[in-house]
Amino acid sequence: MKQIYSYTDIRETSMTTKLDYIVDSKKLLYTVDQDGKFEATYTLKHNTRTPEKMVFYILMENTNTPISVKINGIQKKYHVMKVPKKGKVSVTFTISNVPKGNHIVYLFTEIYEEDLNSKNPVEKHNIQTFMSFYYFQLKGKEGVTKAISQKSIKPISVLKADAKKDHSLKLFKDEKLSNEILDSITRGMYYLSFNNSDEFNMRANMYVLNDYEVQNNDPNSVDIAPFTKAVVPIDLSNIKSNNSIRIIMIGIPEKNKTEAPFPVRVAFSTMRFQVSR
Missing domain, CATH: 2.60.40.10 (Immunoglobulins)
Structure with a gap:
């Protein structure tokens, strides 16, 4: 055997x-x-x-x-x-x-x-x-906290959340989500799908990492309703890395909707994509 x-x-x-x-x-x-x-x-x-x-x-x-x-x-x-x-x-x-x-x-x-x-x-x-x-x-304790101007991105479509996945963040070439990116990217326009299967609203802050450093753009955020999947555009035309990128979104649940004694945060991440030269 x-x-x-x-x-x-x-x-x-x-x-x-x-x-x-x-x-x-x-x-x-x-x-x-x-x-x-x-x-x-x-x-x-x-x-x-x-x-x-x-x-x-x-x-x-x-x-x-x-x-x-x-x-x-x-x-x-x-x-x-x-x-x-x-x-x-x-x-x-x-x-x-x-x-x-x-x-x-x-x-x-x-x-x-x-x-x-x-x-x-x-x-x-x-x-x-x-x-x-x-x-x-x-x-x-030092200095003054600087106010950060955060841009809110409006989803171009809102779909029913995937039932089998608690949270997911995927990158697609098209807004209909028929062409998922699974390996490498070229510079251009893409679409992110953000799946929220929780029963509360969630605001997600977006970070684009060139290699392992945040791209120097204004922070973006998107609001996701309960049990929905939001599709938002993301412009990757000006990424600086010639090696790889990763997109991270930090989900912040609606206040007073969780029982934890500390601020609840949920990390969503795409794959790390090779940048085609």
Whole structure:
């Protein structure tokens, strides 16, 4: 009898910090120190078939700029870390220059690869689809919070939500959603379908990532009614990357519709698409 073995890659992430930075852990609320800095340890624990390079970057809600983060004395918009196939890596990161007030901070990790086309189809798909997401509230004490002008996008069509999928974000070449993009893109106009199968309204903030940095455009948002799928146009004519892009939308549920003691956020992501040159 022929035996067939299967293997599932497992990747886990977690964040810990000192008591001095914790305001209320149940509310995921933290604060900067007297120097206006926040320091924490981020751990990546893997049980995978091969060692992997992982990329770590941070976004902040209601801003279109990535947060520069310091790891091992190096300040960058994203950092690449090597994780053994059956082991873990912990890094201490520092965020500074946090504006006054409470802010939602998002931590993302992806499998890092500069040339997706160099991988076989299975490896490529794994890289394109994986993304890990964690968030918390961070209270800043310095300066003044700048108002961000956010453009609201009106859906060109609203359809019945897909029953089998809680949330999804897909990219299509046409507004009728007959030509889904599954691999690479060229610069031009596309259409996003955003599926909301929850029973409450949701506002979603959109981020276009050139490689692992936010494209320098005004933030966009779209309002999605309960149990609907909204289709919105997205212009990718001016993307700056020659390697890859990913589109992320952060869903913000309608106020007073959830029982969680902390602000609820839901991350939606397309695949990471290779940019055809």
